[in-house]
Amino acid sequence: xxxxxxAIVAGIIIxxxxxxxxxFTYSNVARENITTPDDASIPGVPVRGPLSLKAQADIIRTHxxxxxxxxxxxxxxxxxxxxxxxxxxxxxxxxxxxxVSNDARAIWLTATTLITALNLGIITYVFSILILLFGLISIxxxxxxxxxxxxx
Numbered sequence: 001x002x003x004x005x006x007a008i009v010a011g012i013i014i015x016x017x018x019x020x021x022x023x024f025t026y027s028n029v030a031r032e033n034i035t036t037p038d039d040a041s042i043p044g045v046p047v048r049g050p051l052s053l054k055a056q057a058d059i060i061r062t063h064x065x066x067x068x069x070x071x072x073x074x075x076x077x078x079x080x081x082x083x084x085x086x087x088x089x090x091x092x093x094x095x096x097x098x099x100v101s102n103d104a105r106a107i108w109l110t111a112t113t114l115i116t117a118l119n120l121g122i123i124t125y126v127f128s129i130l131i132l133l134f135g136l137i138s139i140x141x142x143x144x145x146x147x148x149x150x151x152x
Contacts, residue, residue: 004146011138018132025124029053047118050125057118064111073108 026048034047034056042055068076081089081097089097 001146001149004142004149007138007142007145009142011135011140011142014135014138015132016135018128018130018135021124021128021131025121025128029121050122053118053121053125057115057122060111060114060118064107067107068104071104073105073112076102076105076108078102078105 030046030048032047036042036045036047036052036055037059038044039062040055040059042052045052045055047053047056065072078101079099080102082100084090092098
């Protein structure tokens with residue numbers, strides 16, 4: 001009987017932790033006031049739950065690939081020749097091109113940060129739901145053990 005009650009109490013605590021994780025994730029995502037763009041897989045919705053988080057992460061990647069000519073961070077050089085107003089490379093005194101940081105790689109750094117944060121929200125939702133499920137299983141197990149202990 002004691003183990004049944006312990007399983008039920010533990011289950012209630014675990015369920016509360018799972019609910020807290022869901023509420024925590026929802027409120028932190030909601031305060032950013034993100035809405036998916038019209039070309040997202042789920043267009044024009046506030047980003048709150050795992051599906052809208054995924055839609056936003058996917059469209060950020062799509063937009064970044066479009067901006068960088070379908071090249072990822074690792075496919076681009078870190079330095080590129082500096083170009084003047086006419087589109088010609090700027091040369092130094094020795095006639096070699098002046099190299100500057102590749103701004104397209106900086107776009108990828110920002111995109112990767114945003115995508116990672118959105119994906120972390122998805123993982124947090126999944127983990128919280130899993131915890132909630134484990135809590136419910138613990139409660140159910142405690143109830144079954146309690147019922148069985150009264151029979152025998």
